[in-house]
Structure formats: structure tokens, C-alpha cells
Amino acid sequence: MTPATSWTIPAVRSALEAKQISARELTKEFYTQIDRRNPELNAYLALSPDRAYAQADRVDGMLARGETLPRLAGVPVAIKDVISTRGVRTTCGSKILETYVPPYDATAIERLEAAGAVLLGKTNCDEFAMGSSTENSAYGAVRNPISLDRVPGGSSGGSAAAVAAGLAVAAIGTDTGGSIRQPGACCGIPAMMPTYGRVSRYGLIAFASSLDRIGPLASSVADTAAVMSAIAGHDTNDSTSAPVPAPDYAREIEKPIKGLRIGVPEDYFGEGIDPEVKAKVQAGIALLERLGCKRIPLKMPHTDYAIATYYIVATAEASSNLARFDGVRYGLRVPGATLLEMYRKTRERGFGPEVKRRIMLGTYVLSAGYYDAYYLCAQKVRSLIARDFSDAFQKVDAIVTPTTPTPAFRLGEKTADPLQMYLADIYTVTGSLAGVPGISVPSGKTKAGLPVGLQIFGPHFTEGRVLQIAHAFERAGGAAI
Amino acid sequence: MKITREEVLRVAELAHLELTAEEVELYRGQLDEILNYVGKLGELDVSNVEPMAQVLFTGTGSEPGERDTANERAELRDDILRPCDVAEAILAQAPDAAKPFFRVPKVIDR
Numbered sequence: 128m129t130p131a132t133s134w135t136i137p138a139v140r141s142a143l144e145a146k147q148i149s150a151r152e153l154t155k156e157f158y159t160q161i162d163r164r165n166p167e168l169n170a171y172l173a174l175s176p177d178r179a180y181a182q183a184d185r186v187d188g189m190l191a192r193g194e195t196l197p198r199l200a201g202v203p204v205a206i207k208d209v210i211s212t213r214g215v216r217t218t219c220g221s222k223i224l225e226t227y228v229p230p231y232d233a234t235a236i237e238r239l240e241a242a243g244a245v246l247l248g249k250t251n252c253d254e255f256a257m258g259s260s261t262e263n264s265a266y267g268a269v270r271n272p273i274s275l276d277r278v279p280g281g282s283s284g285g286s287a288a289a290v291a292a293g294l295a296v297a298a299i300g301t302d303t304g305g306s307i308r309q310p311g312a313c314c315g316i317p318a319m320m321p322t323y324g325r326v327s328r329y330g331l332i333a334f335a336s337s338l339d340r341i342g343p344l345a346s347s348v349a350d351t352a353a354v355m356s357a358i359a360g361h362d363t364n365d366s367t368s369a370p371v372p373a374p375d376y377a378r379e380i381e382k383p384i385k386g387l388r389i390g391v392p393e394d395y396f397g398e399g400i401d402p403e404v405k406a407k408v409q410a411g412i413a414l415l416e417r418l419g420c421k422r423i424p425l426k427m428p429h430t431d432y433a434i435a436t437y438y439i440v441a442t443a444e445a446s447s448n449l450a451r452f453d454g455v456r457y458g459l460r461v462p463g464a465t466l467l468e469m470y471r472k473t474r475e476r477g478f479g480p481e482v483k484r485r486i487m488l489g490t491y492v493l494s495a496g497y498y499d500a501y502y503l504c505a506q507k508v509r510s511l512i513a514r515d516f517s518d519a520f521q522k523v524d525a526i527v528t529p530t531t532p533t534p535a536f537r538l539g540e541k542t543a544d545p546l547q548m549y550l551a552d553i554y555t556v557t558g559s560l561a562g563v564p565g566i567s568v569p570s571g572k573t574k575a576g577l578p579v580g581l582q583i584f585g586p587h588f589t590e591g592r593v594l595q596i597a598h599a600f601e602r603a604g605g606a607a608i
Numbered sequence: 609m610k611i612t613r614e615e616v617l618r619v620a621e622l623a624h625l626e627l628t629a630e631e632v633e634l635y636r637g638q639l640d641e642i643l644n645y646v647g648k649l650g651e652l653d654v655s656n657v658e659p660m661a662q663v664l665f666t667g668t669g670s671e672p673g674e675r676d677t678a679n680e681r682a683e684l685r686d687d688i689l690r691p692c693d694v695a696e697a698i699l700a701q702a703p704d705a706a707k708p709f710f711r712v713p714k715v716i717d718r
Contacts, residue, residue, distance in 0.1 A: 230694055231694065305684065337663055369664060379677035431648075432649055432652065439649075456710055457703075458701075459703070459704070463713060465715075466714075470624040471625060471705060472626055473623050474623075474624055475626040475627065480634075483625055483635070484638060484639075487619050491615075494619065496619075506661065507654035508649050508654060509659070509660040546645055562663035562664060
């Protein structure tokens, strides 16, 4: 039998069409692998076999009737546990939603299933997607399948680990400050944050509404593009979803990259970057040059202010969004003599330390007397950071940087120091603040065998171009440089 | 800047969090450190900069002079009633419900 790790979306399709395996058998094969590996990795929090087998049987029925299969027919996928799935427990990695079973599906979930994907289950993540290591989950940390004593990155660490370990062909994550791209880099797989508004967030349990995005992680750029094609596009149920037509990304990636202008901002290679990461990203840029891209040095002078800006904007929005968890309508309720006491006790017991820390910080920066000094100031600096990008895109077609300053760190290494943990997102938050699309694609490994990620940003709504560069890079052997 | 214990308690009250004594001390120190770090934004002169209130209205169009396509959507959707028959399903998730209400501790004292 083919080992689960070798499955890709085209491989699933050809195996199904050649009747080498049924969708039901394939689903079962993945659940067998999950049973074997998940106790060690803790990538999945809940499995949805009823739903998965029902979908697999639909695909097998289409095959039996000789119908044309949709794009993701029979493809086993994993969903980050901050995305609502009807009838399947959705916890956000938090005790406050330990028993929550959503009564509806997120639009991204509906679209995946309409494209034929088989939803295996829900993946572990930092509580409410707040973290960079998946150690903030109330249900235990996830281990990096490449090196078990290391974190998989975060917050979509369960999604990244599931794909990297072959426990799903593709996964859906969410990215607010780097939470798709950074775990993708740590686990050695492509991982994409689409443009703000490109993928509907209807059914995504909100963390920071001006930053949150849904996007794919997969074992190849082509598979990442195929999932993007399934989930992208306007949705009237999300007022921030953009009515911009989405191209067929699977076709876009085949375009040649020769002659594209690649901007390399020196600000991303300064103090704090691991020398091996720097060397591998520079080797990656050299590879892009050999593929015919023109390298253009850039300055993006506000890069150094991005983390500070992000942790004001994101926590302010989080403190507001998470006010809804009060024990009244869903999830945990801790009884209290008064309504206020019930709110306070419920939130005290239901939220973990990082979530409380961010709610406190966000409440502080929005509170009377501090709003101008912190929140308003951060929103202005956010304009400057976005302007760094728009200025750069006058001169270049894409921007190439490292995804992370270091490879995957050890479990427990940064948990005692929140600020150090925040700095793991130093190269990813910029694009989050600017609203642009970005991908992390594997760019070699360190001597210890840890993957390094190369990040590619493009202007708003140019996912096709970003994927196209990543695809050419991958095909030219980027993962092994 | 130093955050005081009283400020931590005031913020916790605003955020509806009932912190333990250890948490108050822990967050006092950590908020202090984080706020000290984010204070670096003060280095920038932002007196003539507009705050970024909308993500896709920043003119980050792909080509010089090109309008962001998303900018052209400044329209509201039609106000059309759509059936939303989920009340039962939603109440089924409530920790305490008495249809068609969520039940909570008494709010108003008479």
C-alpha cells in the first residue's frame, strides 16, 4: 500500500479514476495513519468519520456512475479548529468552547465539500489562534513531525503537522499575524495567506477582524493552488469578502516567471536572523535569479515597527471579539450569583493565560486615556507599513523574504517570555497588516535537518503570481537547496 | 512607564476577568514589558498620517495608478429577508435556555 505521505491531489484523482482505491478505502487509510501517529503528534483534536465516510461514499457513487469528479474529489483534508463545522465539535483550542458544536458550516467548509474534499477532522491550534508554537492550546501542544522535541509553529500548528506527517493531503489554517505561513515554514510545507477579503470568513470564529484570513497548507504548491481555487471568491455572508473574481490558480501557476522583478528588502535580513536561515533564503533568492527573475534591492523602512503595531491592533480587536464568550449563549458557564459574577468566573476559568494576556493588553490600549497613544498611533503606523508595500510594488512584482527568523524552536523554549514568542512573527506580520497575499515555501534545511521557509508577497489579489513563483521555485528544487 | 497593580485590576474589571492574585502580578510585569516594547512607535512622526481604517482601501494596487478593484465595491447589499431557521439549533448550544430565551442570573434587583 502507498504510504500516506506520498499522496497529493493529482495522485488521489488518478488512483480513484484508475479504480486502484476507492474514496472510502483512502479515507480509512488516513484514519489508520491518524490512529497510529496522532497520540504522539496531537495534531488532531477531533475526528469526523461519519461526515468523512458519507462524503467518500458520494465520491465513490460519482465514480461508479462515471461522472466527472470535482477538483478535490476524495481528497482528505484537515480543518483548523477555529473554523465552524456543522455537527463537529469546534473548540478554538479553548476550554471555554470545550462542548461547542456549531449549528452551521463556514463558507470555506461548504466550498471544500462541494469540491469533493473529505473532511477528516479538526486540528489543534493555539487557543483562539493566539500563539506562534501551538503550545497555547488548552488541549496540549503539538509536536513537529520533522523533529519531535520541537514546536510545529503556530497557531495553525496542528494543520501544518497533519500535512507534514501525511495525516491529511491538505489542510485549512488561519493567518492573523503569520499563523499559516510560520507553521508551514517550521514543518517544511507550502502554506498560503491569501489577500484580505479573498476567502470568505463566514464561520471563522474571529480573533482580529481586520487581519484574520483563511488559507491552505499542502505538500506541494500545486495542491495549495488547487485548494485556493476551491475556497476563494466572493461570499455575500461576509461583508469583508471582496467581489473580485478568482482565477483558476492551478492554471496560473504554470505561467513562466522569467523576467519578474523580485524585491529583496534588506530590512528582513538584519539583527536577530539565524545565520543558517539567512544563508538558505539567500540561496533561494539566487535560485529565483537563475530562473530568470530580476533581483531588486528594496528598503521597507517601517518593518521594524510591525510587531509593535500588530500587537496593539490585534489585541485591541481580540479584546472586543472575545467579549462574546460570557457563558450566556454557548460554551462554558461557571455559575455566579449575579450576571457580572457569572461573566467573570466563566471567562477566568474558560480562557488560558495567553488569551487573558491579550484581552488585558487590548482592553488597556483601547481604554480611556490610552486610545490615542496606542491604538490610534498603531493604526497610523499600520498605514506607513502598508505604504512600504505599495511603494515597493511600484518597482517590483513580488517581494521575497525569510518567513521566520529561526527554524522551529524547542518545545518550552519561549513559553516563559511572551515578547520573545511574539518576535517569531517578525517577518510575517508586515504582510498581515498590509492585507497582501503571501506564501511560505520550503527553501532548504539547516544542518540539523530543520526546514527553512522562503516567503513571497505580492500586491492585493495576486495570489496567482505568488503561487506561480513558489511553484517554479519548488519545481527547480527549492526545498533541497 | 510602569503599570500599577490598580491599573491591572481596572483593566481586568473592564475586560470582565476575575484574575487571581498571582495573575495580577504576572500580567502587571508582562504588560509592563510589552507596553515598553510597543512604545517604540513613539519614535515615528505620525502627525500627518491617516489611520488605516480599511484594509483594502490603501491603494496597494498591483500597478502604478491602477485602482484597487476592491475599492469599487462601496455599495451595500440589498436588504432582502432570508429565512434563518436556526433558533432551536442555537438554543440547543446554550448552557441554560428556556425557549425562546437564554436564561441568566437575575440582572435587575427590585
